[in-house]
Amino acid sequence: MNPNKKKSNNSLEKLATLADVAEQAQVSTATVSRCLNSPERVDPNTRERVFKAIDALSYTPNFGARAMAARRTQTVGAVIPTIENSIFARGIQAFQEELSNHGFTLLVASSSYKPAREEEEIKNLIARGAEGLLLIGYDRNPVIYEFLRNRKIPVLVTWAFDPSESRPAIGFNNVEAMSNLTKRIIELGHRQIGFITASLQNNDRARNRFKGIQEAMKKADLPEKNLQLVQTSYSIENGSKAFEKIMGGKQRPTVVIGGNDVLAVGALRKAIEMGFRIPDDVSVTGFDDIELAQVVDPPLTTVHVPHRRMGTRAAQILVALINGEKFENSEKLQTTIQFRGTLGQAPQ
Amino acid sequence: MNPNKKKSNNSLEKLATLADVAEQAQVSTATVSRCLNSPERVDPNTRERVFKAIDALSYTPNFGARAMAARRTQTVGAVIPTIENSIFARGIQAFQEELSNHGFTLLVASSSYKPAREEEEIKNLIARGAEGLLLIGYDRNPVIYEFLRNRKIPVLVTWAFDPSESRPAIGFNNVEAMSNLTKRIIELGHRQIGFITASLQNNDRARNRFKGIQEAMKKADLPEKNLQLVQTSYSIENGSKAFEKIMGGKQRPTVVIGGNDVLAVGALRKAIEMGFRIPDDVSVTGFDDIELAQVVDPPLTTVHVPHRRMGTRAAQILVALINGEKFENSEKLQTTIQFRGTLGQAPQ
DNA sequence: CTAGTCTATGAAAGCGCTTGCATCAAAATT
DNA sequence: AATTTTGATGCAAGCGCTTTCATAGACTAG
Structure with missing residues (x-):
């Protein structure tokens, strides 16, 4: 009667799920899950069948569901002050590369140098399952640190190293x-x-x-x-x-x-x-x-x-922190003066 | 006997959940959820109690769970070729600002100009619930486009406009x-x-x-x-x-x-x-x-x-696409030649 | 030949949320 | 005063996954 009611009847209504794959491959969802997460634990023949089904259905696991069930996300977050100029680009790039070596994914957000934005982004990253956070500099509302402590999210401060601060940091003085x-x-x-x-x-x-x-x-x-x-x-x-x-x-x-x-x-x-x-x-x-x-x-x-070194080490430390290793001390990197053409004798 | 067995007994073992908040505030989880998503539908007194509980417990909603239950993520993804130099920074910044005006969050990934990486990142973004994708340029494996089409994820191509291509794009020729x-x-x-x-x-x-x-x-x-x-x-x-x-x-x-x-x-x-x-x-x-x-x-x-204009319009179009509006045509932006000091008469 | 080990798989519980439906009390309408 | 409407809330069913535990068959060992 009312043709408007049926929506886009032109094709399959929902995305493929693990269950769909399981059905198509004639196995249980448990087996499909194992294929994805520990393939060695399933018979090669079965495995092949499953992967065929995955392909056929254009299946991609749903991250949220997976995170929820496994209570692990393998994700870390970083919030940097700005993305528009490239001050942080090299360091973050190195950070992300090293993270990826450890099987972690990076989510980055930017705060535009606004504390309120930063707070928002931190919460957003946490909501998205970040297991650890990289933050630029020490300065922020203690409430946030407290919040993070309550939630047991390891935080690593970077781009700064202040001997008078006690929290984990990697950076320069x-x-x-x-x-x-x-x-x-x-x-x-x-x-x-x-x-x-x-x-x-x-x-x-x-x-x-x-x-x-x-x-x-x-x-x-x-x-x-x-x-x-x-x-x-x-x-x-x-x-x-x-x-x-x-x-x-x-x-x-x-x-x-x-x-x-x-x-x-x-x-x-x-x-x-x-x-x-x-x-x-x-x-x-x-x-x-x-x-x-x-x-x-x-x-x-x-x-x-030393942007890249800082980023790389930051990743290593944060991963260690996430894995429960203790790292009470901070790590100080050395800066050097790069003499080029704009500094000279004072005119007299 | 074995003190090693109990882990970190120094504090609460798990993060606060909706249910914890509900208990603390003496309401049902449904009410807490409403407080978060449509506050006007709950009594001011109750609401206040709930928010107090939320604060007290440092509660943040779990994005994955929410996405799963609501089947909506309000997230879009973008994969850009590089983050290290700032070619895309201004455009993406504008994209993200406009997205945020529409209540969407941006997830950005980079491919380092490697097709395989791009494919990976696309899948990752989809897994994380991206409801739409911004991609740079047209060139990519047709299989990916097919995959995206199967999953009904709207894709907007940008940084390019090619009259001979039919898919939605916003960019310049x-x-x-x-x-x-x-x-x-x-x-x-x-x-x-x-x-x-x-x-x-x-x-x-x-x-x-x-x-x-x-x-x-x-x-x-x-x-x-x-x-x-x-x-x-x-x-x-x-x-x-x-x-x-x-x-x-x-x-x-x-x-x-x-x-x-x-x-x-x-x-x-x-x-x-x-x-x-x-x-x-x-x-x-x-x-x-x-x-x-x-x-x-x-x-x-x-x-x-026109980086910023491109980013802003891209956001508007992508949001429209996500909301099911049709946008078959592409949009062409004009480039201009910026004459400065490095182009002159050919030496003779 | 029987008991004991493995290996591959399935059943089902549960992760933290949203939402349709049901409920109930208070306000509005007759 | 009786009925209907409205507003605030709770119940419970899932959303798509992982993982524990159980099971059954195939081997190995005694």
Whole structure:
């Protein structure tokens, strides 16, 4: 009567399930399941029949059902601040490769540097069965850590290593890295320093880099007022604006330190645009050593971070954590200064 | 007797479930479920009690169980060729934002430009409940398309638009885009052209860009032998090597076209390193117009692709497809040539 | 030849949720 | 006051899988 009622009668209504495969292959669902999960435990002939049926039906196991029944997902999650620029890309890529070596799948989400988004994404990953989490930096609402602890989800902090924090982490010491760089900068005669950074709030990495600069300046007896700070969000464009702002002030710095390469490259572009000779008139440095740094002209002097090693080790540690192994200590990686063309003697 | 047998007695053994919440709040699981999915259908007092319990227990719904019971996941998947360089980042970001406006979550995977990996990731995404898929380019094993069709998963192709293909797509016409660029190049007097591209195999976008060059050359009566081709994989480094190789030949081109910005930037760097003046001695062009293009010196002339618009529309179309709306036609976006500093008159 | 081992398989319970249907009390309608 | 409607809730059946336990047949050993 009502032809609208029957929907898409043109073909099979539902997706193939384990049971369908079982029926087609004339075995029980248990056997099909075994074929998929421990093939060696089933007779070769049966096995072949089953796989034929699987093919014939375009069957794919339903992850949710499997996770529920097996109480294992072999999945880990990572939430990174941004996907748009490639700060985290290399590290995450390595992380994922190593994870895959251990039979784990990676789910990655991004927070756009917003704590609330991060919290949401963390919950989402957990809901999706992540058995462990990789998070960038230490800073976040203690409630989340508590939540994760309650749910017994191992968490590994990365991209930072802070000796004063106790939770598992693999990364580098941001204070130290930046302090080292600043020390070299000061040795080159610079006395007025500009620092362009992401917002210091909710971002221990940015804060610690700032602290590194301060410490080095203090050690060299430079007064705090010689350091000018501009906070902005990560983008080349913003780096440029920040540079303009800093150079517009009365106390022009002779070196501008970028909180990361993206900001630094923005600053560098603007500097050139404004007619500064680099590094003769003004020096610029970055942090991270992403591909971008090598491609600008002059190439950017920056703090090199061992992205891939960090990602790989992170995967190993997280897998160990998931398998119940203890790992109370953190692991510190060394950064180095990558001297290229943008850092020079302070103009005089 | 055997203290090893009891495992981690230090705390609650299992994660909180809906049932635990129900018990704690003195209601049925049905009510808790309603609180989560249609709060307006439950009494405010009850609701409050339930949410209190949820908090107290650090409860998060189990995605798998929910998906299974509700037969809906509100998830779509995308598999992109690479995450390491940011070719796809902006588009995917926009895709994800728009998806989120429609209440969908995005799962992204990467294939490293390997067909087998892509197939794997597609199945993985399906297993995880993706209700629709965004794929880059048309080229893939027909078996996969068939598989997807059997499972009734809507697929949207993007980053390409080919009038001769019938499946839903949103993108730009790679042949046309590259042909337009080449036409301009030829108008500038160039007669010897080099083309650095990703492998043409399994990559319709690369192939079509190649075709675009060929067509434009034909139209201008340039013989095929005036076009030199180097295939390599995407990286700045490889772009540099390819440039060196091309310039090492006897028939030096006066312009080198990069199949994308990454390759082009590599070529550009090497060109400068080899002492060529750009664009006086040799011109270089890219494709995609990613951030990188603006940052090199001289800034790269490239084909601008409307990444964000493409991502946003892709999300809208895919959601429509999932909701059963018909969308047989593809949607073509316009590319433009972004003239910057690396394309000039052919040297004479 | 019988008891004991294996090996391959099946039956069925249960994983954590949603939802149709039933229930019941309170509000609205007559 | 009797009846109907409405709103809030509970019951219980699955959703698609894995896994324990049981079973039956085929071998091995004594």
